[in-house]
């Protein structure tokens with residue numbers, strides 16, 4: 001029997017309805033995350049990273065809906081799952097870590113209230129057992145004085161400490177998958193590195209799979225095994241991290257790399273490297289979403305949705321009409 005991936009997203013299609021108009025925001029999105037794998041999703045603001053997470057968790061906001069595709073967790077389809085089952089699944093099997101840790105807490109309740117309530121809702125039978133588990137996991141994520149911490153309010157903790165608390169709450173439920181949506185963006189540089197190191201340790205120690213979302217290729221490179229590059233609601237390239245850095249194929253991936261490499265340049269010069277951002281996903285379902293900004297664009301790119309082209313046997317693929325298999329030695 002072949003081993004199932006932990007998470008399989010297949011052909012996901014999501015639309016936004018605004019008055020009379022319907023705009024595709026995620027198109028033909030497919031990727032898989034293996035057991036114990038850190039999978040990075042990278043792309044600029046507005047490309048659809050958060051909507052991808054929310055789709056996986058069945059938490060899309062009003063006016064935004066999934067119109068196609070399937071999501072499977074360890075081989076089991078999540079299509080049409082009952083509301084009560086979704087509630088169990090979130091937290092128990094998939095935990096979400098958001099960008100701004102403060103927004104995850106109610107300001108007038110202590111860390112202990114949050115931690116213990118979550119554990120009671122997800123399996124722990126009494127407050128005493130929940131408290132013991134809370135202390136254990138707070139210490140495991142490097143927060144000393146855990147007993148005291150349980151009596152503190154969110155505003156008494158730094159952003160880095162709050163993010164650690166969120167990771168501790170997630171771990172205490174022993175999820176199979178952690179979705180970390182820009183987990184370090186709101187933190188200072190030192191806390192950023194510490195949280196990324198903590199996530200690496202979590203994967204090593206608990207074997208948890210992680211979907212790591214960032215607009216920063218450096219963050220992805222530090223932690224992920226594989227990476228999908230997203231632009232305008234589509235994955236335009238996917239590869240192992242080492243492969244993507246060695247041979248970026250899509251013009252958008254290349255521009256991301258160039259922008260990174262030239263980070264030492266004066267600000268004015270850096271900005272000119274990426275043409276003005278088309279922040280919103282392409283409203284045309286037919287053409288390539290990057291055609292408006294692509295240095296290698298040809299007329300066909302504006303009318304044809306690019307298919308996946310396989311670059312090699314190790315799973316590197318790209319969606320670009322300028323690239324074909326024969327060109328890359330793959331027919």
Ligand SMILES: Nc1ncnc2c1ncn2[C@@H]1O[C@H](COP(=O)(O)OP(=O)(O)OP(=O)(O)O)[C@@H](O)[C@H]1O
Nearest residue numbers: 025044045046047048049050051052061279280281
């Ligand atoms: N609640 C909403 N209502 C209407 N449009 C939305 C909503 N949430 C997201 N969008 C739109 O969907 C697109 C994708 O948004 P999403 O939040 O997934 O982007 P993102 O890649 O996570 O960006 P960021 O890096 O800024 O977090 C954007 O064009 C955004 O404006």
Ligand SMILES: [Mg+2]
Nearest residue numbers: 049050051181
């Ligand atoms: Mg986002």
